[in-house]
Amino acid sequence: MPTVMSHAVVGAALGHVTAYRRRPRAFWLMSALLPVLPDLDVFGRAVGIPFYSSWGHRGVSHSLAAAAVIGIATALLLHRRLGAGPAPLAVYFAAVTASHGLLDALTTGGPGVAFFAPFDTTRYFFPWRPIPVSPLAAHFFSAWGWRVFTVELAMIWLPAGVVMLLARALARTLNAAGR
Template identity: 40%
Template sequence: MATPFSHLAVPLALAVALDPDTVPPGLLALAMICAVLPDVDALGLWLGVPYDHPFGHRGFTHSLPFAAALAGAGALLAPALGADPLTAFGVLLVSTASHGLIDAMTNGGLGIALFSPFSHRRYFLPWRVIEVSPFRPSALFSRLGLRVLRSELRWVWAPCGMLALVGWAVRELLGR
């Protein structure tokens, strides 16, 4: 898994790329929650749910169908958040789905059940370039943790920063 910090990079980049009128603060906050929410399945490890179980870590909550369902539920809140429902669905879908895709680029674990509940097969992307994060938060402040954060800066934050910058530049060139 990647660190929770890096899962926040995608909704933050979307908000900058699309502009604050399109992604108001309430929608951004919900997108940030959706981006880290899939790791709620890690609690199952402490409750005795085996890692490789369909509801184990990197199982159903990391899947694309889960992302679509969560985005659909979140889009219902769009009017209260000051956002267009279709835009909210798209931002929440990308934010949630990015969690599993980022984790599928790590160099550890059993893979991601991207199509659960339809298939429990676990996948990695062909590019496994992100150092897998330790489970213990205190380990982030170790030599391993610094290596993980450096990897995430390169493979998550830098591309998301470029996406944000390009989106912002296009908006500026087009005059919104």
């Protein structure tokens, strides 16, 4: 999996693409947290869920169905606070949550991603897998962890930064034009 930080960066970049006007802090918090949420499945091992089970790592929690449920629930809980309709927020929050599985499918290790669980538990990777799988816990602070982080800087953070800058420039242009 990519690092937790990289999942959050992608969420922030997606937030910039959709936020042509100022958004409340809760919007940005959810934009960073929801892409990280699927990895809570790693705690399933502590309660006996096998790593490669449908309910284990990169299983149901990484599916498009789970992303949709999380997106809808988050939108219903926060749409008034965010001053936006629940439907567009649900689509947005589902997309940022689903971005997690998409990034994981670009990695070199671990189980593939069960995008279509619980209906189909087949695990998938993309044919192009440029991101080395991230070591967990203290192992992240090793040569392997550093290599993963430098690859993520180039493959995730840099493109996300470019997307954010372009989105901000477009938002300024639209706002200046009164749209």
